Each structure stands twice: as structure tokens, then as C-alpha cells.
Amino acid sequence: MQWLAEICVHRPVFATVIVLFFTVVGGFSFFTLGVDRFPKIDLPTISVRTSNPGAAPEEIETEITDVVEAALNTVPGVEEMRSSSSRGSSNVTLTFNLEKDPDVAFQEIQQKLSTIVNRLPDSADPPVAQKADPDSQPVLQYVISAPRNVMELTDAVETLIVERLESADGVGEVFMWGARQPRVQVSINPDRLRAFNLSVTDVTNAVRAQNQELPGGNLVEGRRTFGVRTMSKLTDVSEFNEIVIATRNGFPIKVQDVGRAELIGAEPTSAASLDGVQSVSVGVRKQAGANTIAVINNVKTRMADIVPNLPDDMRVAVIRDQSEFIENSLHAIQEHLILGGLFAALIVFFFLWNFRSTIISALSIPISIIAAFAAIAAFGFSLNQMTMLALTLMVGIVIDDAIVVLENIYRFVEEKGMDPVQAAIEGTREIGLAVLATTLSLLAVFIPVGFMTGIVGRFMSSFGLTAA
Incomplete structure (x- = not known):
């Protein structure tokens, strides 16, 4: 470390540029990092x-x-x-x-x-x-209630809300719980079916054959060619009752002769309610690798534009919001990080009783942490509880080396009467190897954590490599 100390002392501009370079790169990397609650783990x-x-x-x-x-x-x-x-x-x-x-x-x-x-x-x-995929869990979930038929509510939610949320930046999928899509049900009277000597298969085949659109080829007229298609797709429930199943003695047997067709909701597989009112819940999944906080903010912004245009009887409430858990967790860690740095600086000042030495030692904390953001981005990690916890734990370790070196330089100035430039070189030379050995021993502890195997290893890799 002596050669490094000599370069920094004799060429302060060069040393300042190096520090600013890592600080600027780390600062720009910080704004590109994703924010999530836990590291992304691909489960096999x-x-x-x-x-x-x-x-x-x-x-x-x-x-x-x-x-x-x-x-x-x-x-x-x-x-x-x-x-x-x-x-x-x-x-x-x-x-x-x-x-x-x-x-x-x-x-x-x-x-x-x-x-x-x-x-x-x-x-x-x-x-x-x-x-x-852990990302398949909804990051944001709304519930929409209204005193109306659930099929009508489903259609309104899909048209007014779901289709607009799907185009929000970072949204991977928008799905609904408690929704019931409209479905045409044909109920058959077995006695009447037997009387006409028909089977359920005959009814099924008739409905399938007479409720479809097929290409009809091309119509060529001189230099122009027109596409032809059959318009036999049924659009009204009453049309299903007019479907001809078979002909008996010259008379057509229709669906209404053996049963009836009616519009019902699809068989419910889930249900949602808000304050006892039947509702439809809308969940939002983010795209793989997307910033959870950014996606939630984009959806909330889009939803703020949608709500004023909804019918007066529709009520919207948020029932799940992952951003609250993530922001609370990260804010708590950030608070501990700042407090840890301040307390470390106060302890340095208490023992050295010198403002200049305290400022020099304290500057090593933000510079090291900001530079670490560049490494976090290079490894493809996000800002989550593991990486932020590693940064918090490293606050004390980062300032340890600065305190030891600075205190030894301070001793050379006070006890041996050296000028600050020579004291910086000699003080660093005396304990440089010990400080380097301490740093390498910490690397030897944390780097293996970053290469642990198994599910726990994948979870802890970002912690170990960030700490190292």
C-alpha cells in the first residue's frame, strides 16, 4: 500500500479524479438498479x-x-x-x-x-x-364492487380497467378473480329429445356446425378480387333456439322444440367481495426483471386517470400493494445505514478529537457505498433486503481501515513531528500490510458466501458478493 499512498500524496489531482470516477459511476448505476423485496431466484x-x-x-x-x-x-x-x-x-x-x-x-x-x-x-x-416464478405473484391488486349483476360488472371491469392497465409500462399480465364471463347454456329435455328420436350428440353437432364462420374463397371480378366468408356466427341468445337439429317428416326440429337456450355466467371458480358486496378483483403481474416499485407507480398513475371516468356506482379499493412492504423495508435499512455512518463518525471524533481527521474518515463511508452500486449493477443484482443489509454491515468495516491508517498518520505528525506529507507515506508503510491482510481476510469470508450452492446459496449470493 506504500506505492498507493505515495501516488495519492504526490499526485492529489490524480487521486481525486479516481475517487470522483468511482463515485460518478456508482451514482449513475444507482438509478439503473431495480428495487425489489428479495433477490430474484429461478426455482427449478x-x-x-x-x-x-x-x-x-x-x-x-x-x-x-x-x-x-x-x-x-x-x-x-x-x-x-x-x-x-x-x-x-x-x-x-x-x-x-x-x-x-x-x-x-x-x-x-x-x-x-x-x-x-x-x-x-x-x-x-x-x-x-x-x-x-416468484415474480408471478401479483404486485398490486384492486377490488371493484358495484350493485349490479356480476356478468355485467365483469364486462365493465374488463373494458374500462383491464384493457387500459395492460398497456402500462412494465406490466406483464392483468387478470381477474371472481369474474364470470357470459356463456350460452342449452338445456335439453330428455323426454322430448327421445320423442323425436334424437341424441345429445345430434344437438351438439348442430350447434357446432351452425355457429361458426368459415372462409368462402375468393370472388374475382375483372382485375379485382374480393374475399368471401360465411356470416353464420350467432350473436344473440334467441338465435340459438332457432338452430335446426334435424328434419322429421319434412318438419325441422329446432333447439326450442327439445329445450331452451339461455345466457348465464360461466361456472364460478373464484369469488370476491368488498364489504359484503359481490365484486371483481383485478391483479397485476410485472414483467420479468422489471422494477417492482416503478411498475406499481405506473399502474397507480394509470388507475388515477381511470377512476374518475368510472360509473358512479363502482367502488375501487386497493387490497394488495407490494410497494408498501418493499419501501418500508428499504427505508428501515437506509435509516440504519445513515445512522450507522453518523455514529461511526462521532466515535472517530470522540477518540481523535479532530474535525479534519473525522471528516476524512467519514468520507470513506459514502464514497465506498456509492462505488459499490456500480458493482451491484455489474453483477445484475437489485436493491433488496440482502444487498442493503450487506451495505449496512460494511459501514463499520469500511471505516475501520480508514481509522487505523489515519490514526497512525496522526501519531507520526504529533509524536515524531513529521510534516503531513511524509507522515502519510511513513504511517501507511508501517501498517499497510496489516490493513491489507485484514481486508483480504474479510474477502476470504464473504466471497465463498456468494458462491454457495442450493436454494439458500442463490438467496445469499447477492449478500456475499455485495459485502465482498
Whole structure:
């Protein structure tokens, strides 16, 4: 450290520029850092869900779950596979070893699933694979209530709120709980169906065939070509009652002759209420890697423009806001960081009883912390509880070296009568190796923490590397 001390003493402008360089780079890096509650961790867990409405658990297990398990058994890196079969739904969860890249595992599962789609029941939906992602939790959630039909409320919320929130910067997905989409239900009277010698399949095929739009080819007229399409998509519930199922003795048998069609809500799978009033809840998921605080602020700004234009009977309330937890946690750590720096400077002043020496020692704290923001950005970390905790713990360690070196220089000036320039060089030479050894020993402690394996290692890596 002697050569460094000599350079800084003999070339103060050079030393000042180096310090300002790290400070400016760290300052600009600070504004690019994401803010989150915890570090981002990619869990090597993928779930595959397949739906077959109305099927019994036994049928789900034999016709879907066993087929999916047999196909996914050959995916490399699987440590554990769990499955559950319930009424109308099959769920298979795969846990991979930590060395497996979740994105690669997801692609391999998608390829395996594509080979078994034709082997599943015709009434079953295609399997859907989903990675376990901590970012999939909603960062902000609203509940909208109004004294009106839930289907009408669902349509209003989707049109007035959801579609506008989806375009907010950083929003990955907007979804609804407690919503009921409109659905046409055809109720059949089995006695009348039997009287006309028809089956439920006949009704299903008739509704499917007469409620679709198909391309009708092209119409060529001289140099112009027109596209033709069949306009047979039904738009009103009453039109379903007029669908012809079959012809008996020259008379058409319509849906209204064997039953009735009516508009109902889809089968409810979730429910929401606000103060006892049936409601619809809207959740917002952020894009992967997006700044949580920035996304929430963008959504709140957009929502502030939406609320004044809503009908008078609609009431909007926030029921989940992650920014409150994140900001409270980070503000508490920031407060401890500032107080720790101030108390450390007061202790230096108490023992040295010199304002100039205290200021020099205290400056090492903000300079080191601001410069650390550049390293945090370079490693791809965010400002979260782990990185901020590491910075807080390092406040005392950063000022330790400054106190030791400064106190030794101060001793050379006071006891040996050296001029400050020579005292800075000689004082640093005397204890430079010991200070360097102390710093390297701290690196030896914290760097291994940054390379720990397992889920805990992924959680603690940002803490260890930030502290180092």
C-alpha cells in the first residue's frame, strides 16, 4: 500500500479524479438498479396442468395423468415428480436438480407434451406447462364492487380497467378473480329429445356446425378480387333456439322444440367481495426483471386517470400493494445505514478529537457505498433486503481501515513531528500490510458466501458478493 499512498500524496489531482470516477459511476448505476423485496431466484420447478371438465378423478388419472407422467419421465435432470388427479383436472409437478437451467427444462417439457396431445381425450384441453416464478405473484391488486349483476360488472371491469392497465409500462399480465364471463347454456329435455328420436350428440353437432364462420374463397371480378366468408356466427341468445337439429317428416326440429337456450355466467371458480358486496378483483403481474416499485407507480398513475371516468356506482379499493412492504423495508435499512455512518463518525471524533481527521474518515463511508452500486449493477443484482443489509454491515468495516491508517498518520505528525506529507507515506508503510491482510481476510469470508450452492446459496449470493 506504500506505492498507493505515495501516488495519492504526490499526485492529489490524480487521486481525486479516481475517487470522483468511482463515485460518478456508482451514482449513475444507482438509478439503473431495480428495487425489489428479495433477490430474484429461478426455482427449478415446473408444473403441468391439464383440464378435462366433468371427468371423474379415476378417468383423469388413467387417461391423462399416467400419459403425461410417462412422457415426462424421460426428461433429463428430474429429481422428483409428483402428480394429483381431481375432478376435471390433472396436475404434474417436476422438480429438477439445481444445475438444470429452468428455461432449458421448460423447452424440453414442451417438446415432450407436444408428442402426447393426440393421445389425450378429445374433450381435454391441451396440457399447459408453467415455471415456478416468484415474480408471478401479483404486485398490486384492486377490488371493484358495484350493485349490479356480476356478468355485467365483469364486462365493465374488463373494458374500462383491464384493457387500459395492460398497456402500462412494465406490466406483464392483468387478470381477474371472481369474474364470470357470459356463456350460452342449452338445456335439453330428455323426454322430448327421445320423442323425436334424437341424441345429445345430434344437438351438439348442430350447434357446432351452425355457429361458426368459415372462409368462402375468393370472388374475382375483372382485375379485382374480393374475399368471401360465411356470416353464420350467432350473436344473440334467441338465435340459438332457432338452430335446426334435424328434419322429421319434412318438419325441422329446432333447439326450442327439445329445450331452451339461455345466457348465464360461466361456472364460478373464484369469488370476491368488498364489504359484503359481490365484486371483481383485478391483479397485476410485472414483467420479468422489471422494477417492482416503478411498475406499481405506473399502474397507480394509470388507475388515477381511470377512476374518475368510472360509473358512479363502482367502488375501487386497493387490497394488495407490494410497494408498501418493499419501501418500508428499504427505508428501515437506509435509516440504519445513515445512522450507522453518523455514529461511526462521532466515535472517530470522540477518540481523535479532530474535525479534519473525522471528516476524512467519514468520507470513506459514502464514497465506498456509492462505488459499490456500480458493482451491484455489474453483477445484475437489485436493491433488496440482502444487498442493503450487506451495505449496512460494511459501514463499520469500511471505516475501520480508514481509522487505523489515519490514526497512525496522526501519531507520526504529533509524536515524531513529521510534516503531513511524509507522515502519510511513513504511517501507511508501517501498517499497510496489516490493513491489507485484514481486508483480504474479510474477502476470504464473504466471497465463498456468494458462491454457495442450493436454494439458500442463490438467496445469499447477492449478500456475499455485495459485502465482498
